Amino acid sequence: MNYKAPKGTFDIFGKKAITYEKIENTGKKIMNLYGFSQIRTPIFEDAGLFTRSLGETSDVVQKEMYIFKDKGDRLLALRPEGTAPVIRSIIENNLAQNNSVKLFYTGQMFRYERPQAGRFRQFHQFGAEIVGTQDPISDFEIIDSSTKILKELCIEYELHLNSVGCKDCRPTYREVLLAFLKDHVSELCENCKTRMYKNPLRVLDCKEEQCKLVTSNAPKITDYLCEDCKTHFEKLRNYLKKFKIDYILNPRLVRGLDYYTKTAFEALNFSLGSQNAVLGGGRYDGLAEELGGKNLPGVGFASGIERLVAILEKSDKDFEKEHKFMIIPITSDEFEYALDLLVELRNFVSTLFPYDYKNLKSAMKLAAKSDCDYVVLIGPDEIKDNQISIKNLESGLQKSFPKVEFLNIINNERCNFGL
RNA sequence: GUGGAUGUAGCUCAAAGGCAGAGCACUGCACUGUGGCUGCAGAUGUUGGGGGUUCAAUUCCCCUCAUCCACCCCA
Numbered sequence: 001m002n003y004k005a006p007k008g009t010f011d012i013f014g015k016k017a018i019t020y021e022k023i024e025n026t027g028k029k030i031m032n033l034y035g036f037s038q039i040r041t042p043i044f045e046d047a048g049l050f051t052r053s054l055g056e057t058s059d060v061v062q063k064e065m066y067i068f069k070d071k072g073d074r075l076l077a078l079r080p081e082g083t084a085p086v087i088r089s090i091i092e093n094n095l096a097q098n099n100s101v102k103l104f105y106t107g108q109m110f111r112y113e114r115p116q117a118g119r120f121r122q123f124h125q126f127g128a129e130i131v132g133t134q135d136p137i138s139d140f141e142i143i144d145s146s147t148k149i150l151k152e153l154c155i156e157y158e159l160h161l162n163s164v165g166c167k168d169c170r171p172t173y174r175e176v177l178l179a180f181l182k183d184h185v186s187e188l189c190e191n192c193k194t195r196m197y198k199n200p201l202r203v204l205d206c207k208e209e210q211c212k213l214v215t216s217n218a219p220k221i222t223d224y225l226c227e228d229c230k231t232h233f234e235k236l237r238n239y240l241k242k243f244k245i246d247y248i249l250n251p252r253l254v255r256g257l258d259y260y261t262k263t264a265f266e267a268l269n270f271s272l273g274s275q276n277a278v279l280g281g282g283r284y285d286g287l288a289e290e291l292g293g294k295n296l297p298g299v300g301f302a303s304g305i306e307r308l309v310a311i312l313e314k315s316d317k318d319f320e321k322e323h324k325f326m327i328i329p330i331t332s333d334e335f336e337y338a339l340d341l342l343v344e345l346r347n348f349v350s351t352l353f354p355y356d357y358k359n360l361k362s363a364m365k366l367a368a369k370s371d372c373d374y375v376v377l378i379g380p381d382e383i384k385d386n387q388i389s390i391k392n393l394e395s396g397l398q399k400s401f402p403k404v405e406f407l408n409i410i411n412n413e414r415c416n417f418g419l
Numbered sequence: 420g421u422g423g424a425u426g427u428a429g430c431u432c433a434a435a436g437g438c439a440g441a442g443c444a445c446u447g448c449a450c451u452g453u454g455g456c457u458g459c460a461g462a463u464g465u466u467g468g469g470g471g472u473u474c475a476a477u478u479c480c481c482c483u484c485a486u487c488c489a490c491c492c493c494a
Contacts, residue, residue, distance in 0.1 A: 007485075059492050063420070081494085109494080114420080116488060125494060191491085202492095257493090266494095277494060304494025330452055364454040372454095379452060393454065 008113070008121025019309050020124070022319050024106050026152050027126040027303075031104040034145045036128050039103040041085035043110075047077035053084040053287055055258030057198075064111040078110035081257070082127045083284065083300055084291070090131055091293035100132030106305075118275030118307045127281075127302035131288070134297040136232050139263045139283060140239040146279055146301040147245065150267060155311050157267040157278060159246065162221070162253035163233040164201070166261045167286060169226035174200055176219050184214045204252040220251040229262055236263060259284040263299060272310055279303035323374060323415045326352040326367040330360050330379030338378045341388070341403075345376075348410050368393055374415070392419035 005011055012020055028038070051061050066078035079085055082105050095101045106126045113119060128145065130138040143159070150157050165173060181188065181196045181203060188196070189208040196203050204215050225233065240247060247265070255264045264282035281301030288296035325345060329338035338353075345351040352370055357363040360377075367375045377389040377398075388406045391398040397419040401409070409417055 004485075064492080111493080113492075114490095115486085116490095119493070123494070127494095207490095255493095274489065275493075280494065302494060307494060328453090359451050360453055361450070362454095366454085368454040375453080377453080381452080389452095391453075396453095396455085398453080 006121070008115040010120070016309065016313075018319065018321070019312050020305060023149075023153065023305055023308050023312075024126060027104070027106065027149050030145055030149050030152060031128055034102070034141055036102040036104040036145075039086055039089060039105050040107070041079070041082070041089050041105065043108060044076045044078050045085055045088065047075045049084050049088055049291065050077055050080060053087070053257075053259055053291060054081070058258055060111065060257065064113055066110045066112055079108075080111045081109055082107070082125055082302055083129060083259075083287070083298075086129050086300075087131065087288050087291055087293070087296070087298065090296065091288060091291060096132035096296055100130060100138070102128070102130050104128035116275070117273030118304070118310060120306060124305035125302045126305055127300060129298055129300035131298035131300075132296050134232070134285065136235040137239065139232075139236045139299050140243075142281060142299050142301050143236075143240065143247075143265055144243065144245060146281065146303065147267060149303070150279065150308075153308065153312065154315070155269060155278065155308060156271075157269050158248060159265060159267050160250040160253050161237075161240075161247040161263075161265045162250050163225060163229055163262050164254065164260055164264045164282070165221055165225050165229050169224055169229055170221075170261075173219070173221045173224040176224060177201065177204075177221075180218050181214075187211075187214045201254045205254045215252065222249075222251055232262055255280065255282055259287045259290070261285045265301075267303075269307070269311055271314055272307060275307060277304070278307045278311070322350055324350045324352065324370070324372045325374045325376055326354060326363075326370065326372040327376045327378065328354055328357075328360065328363045328367070330377060333380065334378040334383060337383065341376070341378065344407075345410070348407075349415070351376075374417075374419075390417055390419070392417070395419055 047065065047067050050065060054061050056062075060080050065080055067075065068077075069075055086103055086105060090096050090101060090103075104127065107124065108122050109125050110122055112121060115121060126149075128142065130142060147157065147159060164170060178196065178200045181200055185193060185196075187210060188203070189206065189211050192203045192206050192208070192211050195206075203211060204218065206212065206215070222233070253264055253266060260282040262283040262285065265280065266277050267279040268276045269278045270276060279301060281299070283297070283299040285297040287298060288294065327338050327342050327345065329335045342351055342353050352367070352372060354363040354366045357366055364375065372393060375391045375393060377391065379389075382389055382400065385400070386402060387400040388403050389398060389400045390406065399417060399419055401417075409415065
């Protein structure tokens with residue numbers, strides 16, 4: 001084998017492709033119900049867009065970006081996430097003139113990482129953003145709609161919620177937390193001893209038992225929120241309560257990207273490996289300004305489609321698919337008739353025509369292997385009686401109908417041939 | 420970037436220095452108007468790649484690449 005899919009990438013076909021499609025279609029359906037419209041942004045962008053929005057020191061920027069120079073000496077990056085490009089587009093095209101905009105997207109993202117369960121170098125995200133408003137109802141809509149996608153897909157999840165404050169109150173909390181951590185340095189893991197100075201909030205997220213023990217008594221950010229953040233959070237929680245969205249208040253929840261403010265949430269599923277987050281999001285009120293636009297507060301989510309696919313594959317839940325037919329002319333005499341019927345049938349149902357088959361038997365095999373539900377048989381007998389024979393491959397039952405009746409059953413009786 | 424495990428047929432895996440094998444899948448026949456089941460027959464390999472030790476390497480050693488898992492981090 002000379003060529004393989006590059007490290008951390010893979011081909012999507014067959015059953016897997018159907019699962020991807022199902023997830024994306026479900027997402028689109030829900031997004032439409034909430035009044036979002038689709039946006040497709042380029043797969044690569046000016047590298048600065050990401051270093052600026054995600055933060056120079058974030059891991060994504062420091063070690064995970066696919067950066068390259070094109071022939072015009074432009075420094076570009078394959079997008080590692082979807083929010084920054086959407087905000088860039090909103091600013092560039094003035095999409096949020098005086099109102100807010102609601103946009104959703106789906107597509108590939110790229111991060112140069114060591115692959116493992118639930119993590120790849122090219123992966124897909126489905127996400128949405130509401131930009132131009134600070135109304136907590138928009139936070140609610142993001143959480144409500146995103147978790148509705150999971151529900152619709154029958155994916156179990158645990159919703160974790162927190163508020164990470166804003167540029168006014170977070171620094172204060174940071175100091176308080178740092179002071180607390182300094183008092184307990186000796187009890188922290190090696191990693192956290194250095195981490196607490198770089199990003200003390202991350203210590204809250206540490207998986208080491210010793211650190212969890214220490215931070216269980218740590219001051220909570222929700223006790224240090226400014227008035228604005230506090231009332232915003234309370235309103236959001238009221239909406240969630242009113243509409244019975246269950247969640248776990250998790251003061252340890254910290255999101256990895258710098259731009260988050262106020263609301264932060266994650267949906268966790270524990271049936272996978274160590275990558276538990278299937279969906280995450282939050283508010284990013286300073287991002288648009290950071291990118292050179294006007295003050296456009298926003299809130300959004302992104303879900304990792306690969307992780308959703310993995311969960312669905314594990315649950316071996318098959319999605320109902322459309323009936324698939326194959327037309328088989330039994331001798332060469334019926335070839336033309338069968339071709340005409342093929343063209344006609346394709347106005348209504350998915351229909352195959354067998355290639356390179358030797359006899360009826362081999363054509364039947366092809367039909368079974370091609371995952372067909374029904375075989376339409378046209379032979380001398382059918383032509384003579386002016387009938388069409390149809391066989392249900394699952395039950396093995398076969399019947400004949402006049403052509404008109406046959407088409408009628410397909411169109412008006414959902415292929416209920418009584419087989 | 421760090422650590423661990425694993426690379427043999429399309430897939431899942433045996434062979435532990437001496438002829439590279441099995442199951443599933445594939446192809447054909449039994450069966451030229453009926454698939455799945457059954458029986459019989461057949462095809463399939465740079466043993467990931469490179470080097471070394473040896474009369475002899477899939478097996479032992481070194482390098483390299485890839486995959487999986489975990490850390491870091493994230494979806």
